[in-house]
Amino acid sequence: NNQSKLAINMSAKQDYDCVVIGAGVQGSFTAYQLAKHNKKTLLLEQFVLPHTRGSSHGQTRIIRRAYEQDIYTQMMGEGYQLWAQLEKEAGVTLYRQTGLLVMGPETSGDYPLVKNTLLKNKVPTVILSRDNFHQHIPNVVLSEGHGALLDVTGGVLFADRALKAVQDQFQKLGGVIQDNEKVTEIKPGPVVKVTTSGGVYQARNVVITAGPWTNKLLAHTGFQLPLETVKINVCYWKEKTPGTYGVKQRFPCFVVTGSLESKEHIYGLPSNEYPDLVKICYHIGSKTDPDYRDLQTDTSDIDILKRYVSRCIPGLVPEPAVVESCMYTLTPDRHFVLDYHPNYSNIVIGAGFSGHGFKFGPVIGKLLCELSLGEVPSFDFSSFKIRRFQSHMKSAL
Ligand SMILES: Cc1cc2nc3c(=O)[nH]c(=O)nc-3n(C[C@H](O)[C@H](O)[C@H](O)COP(=O)(O)OP(=O)(O)OC[C@H]3O[C@@H](n4cnc5c(N)ncnc54)[C@H](O)[C@@H]3O)c2cc1C
Numbered sequence: 001n002n003q004s005k006l007a008i009n010m011s012a013k014q015d016y017d018c019v020v021i022g023a024g025v026q027g028s029f030t031a032y033q034l035a036k037h038n039k040k041t042l043l044l045e046q047f048v049l050p051h052t053r054g055s056s057h058g059q060t061r062i063i064r065r066a067y068e069q070d071i072y073t074q075m076m077g078e079g080y081q082l083w084a085q086l087e088k089e090a091g092v093t094l095y096r097q098t099g100l101l102v103m104g105p106e107t108s109g110d111y112p113l114v115k116n117t118l119l120k121n122k123v124p125t126v127i128l129s130r131d132n133f134h135q136h137i138p139n140v141v142l143s144e145g146h147g148a149l150l151d152v153t154g155g156v157l158f159a160d161r162a163l164k165a166v167q168d169q170f171q172k173l174g175g176v177i178q179d180n181e182k183v184t185e186i187k188p189g190p191v192v193k194v195t196t197s198g199g200v201y202q203a204r205n206v207v208i209t210a211g212p213w214t215n216k217l218l219a220h221t222g223f224q225l226p227l228e229t230v231k232i233n234v235c236y237w238k239e240k241t242p243g244t245y246g247v248k249q250r251f252p253c254f255v256v257t258g259s260l261e262s263k264e265h266i267y268g269l270p271s272n273e274y275p276d277l278v279k280i281c282y283h284i285g286s287k288t289d290p291d292y293r294d295l296q297t298d299t300s301d302i303d304i305l306k307r308y309v310s311r312c313i314p315g316l317v318p319e320p321a322v323v324e325s326c327m328y329t330l331t332p333d334r335h336f337v338l339d340y341h342p343n344y345s346n347i348v349i350g351a352g353f354s355g356h357g358f359k360f361g362p363v364i365g366k367l368l369c370e371l372s373l374g375e376v377p378s379f380d381f382s383s384f385k386i387r388r389f390q391s392h393m394k395s396a397l
């Protein structure tokens, strides 16, 4: 009798309206939104939280409205509001406005597209001329033929702090986080059975937000997306004179856009997290398996960065002082995947954030929640649907 009571308790404890797999930025915001909608929600994470083995760790990320495509600029309109809402609810500062400096070949590649999107969407923008560039941005050399502008709304998001804030809010709303529990099996059906290293859970709805591990999880459902995981060397460069490129000195975040001729794709954030160290990275990484990330030891990106730093950021020592690791999960077109599983409408997938998804966390969480609840999404997500990959897709079985 006692045993059957225990069994009933166990099964009651393990039934949820929704199970979200992966507690990175996207899963955490999705779970938070589901809990806000009074859904009994479980957020599963394979590692002990917080951890540094996925894509959402580290102290800072860029937030911006400067994009080549309208859709992202427009999504960030709501994005800023939702970040501010979380700041208010959690009583913490998550965003610091620094502006985002965009530099790149003036008439080719992404720079003219970004400029056009900002102006068209009436985002506060300052176009810098070659003559006044130095006055606004001392200690940076604008490359020959490059244009420069400031997306005034750009800035820094405090990433680790944001993750903790959203997970705390989720728990305050009654949500359950089980970390150190790796999902080892997903059995689709009207009620989905999710098996982990720690137990078995059942839910009417599942959301998969597993970052670089997405295809490993989707394999349990007989489906694969065209995703590639790459490792990024996160490099920090020492200021020759402390404070030259500091967040307190209002040095902006910056992006160097590429073109067919110049493949620079470099970005940076002002010194902030580590005293006197400026984060500057290369946007293109080398293929890796997320379970063996540290075995990827390609450092050709660091050579490109060294050359760039010595040429264009003369106030930094052109040798990284700290190198950390992070991963991108790339789609072929670098746009996100936000959609239903093609074979199971009660499984929703959020993946392929292609190295630019953090700032959208609150918006993506809202959309994945809406999809999971079967509600009409609050923005047009047609650009993010899986069917655009028809020719790339293959069955996992
Ligand atoms: C170096 C770098 C710089 C970046 N800069 C910016 C930036 O400036 N601005 C910006 O907006 N974005 C930026 N990004 C991108 C952004 O950080 C990512 O798009 C975002 O963090 C992706 O979040 P995610 O939740 O999809 O993935 P993740 O954070 O990887 O989360 C997935 C989670 O799922 C868990 N998981 C996987 N498999 C299982 C399983 N079987 N069972 C249980 N749990 C599982 C993982 O452990 C992980 O915690 C950057 C990324 C990197 C790497």
Ligand SMILES: O=C(O)[C@@H]1CCCCN1
Pocket: 062, 063, 064, 255, 266, 267, 283, 355, 356, 357, 358
């Ligand atoms: O998402 C971002 O804003 C940055 C831009 C530069 C590359 C890394 N991601």
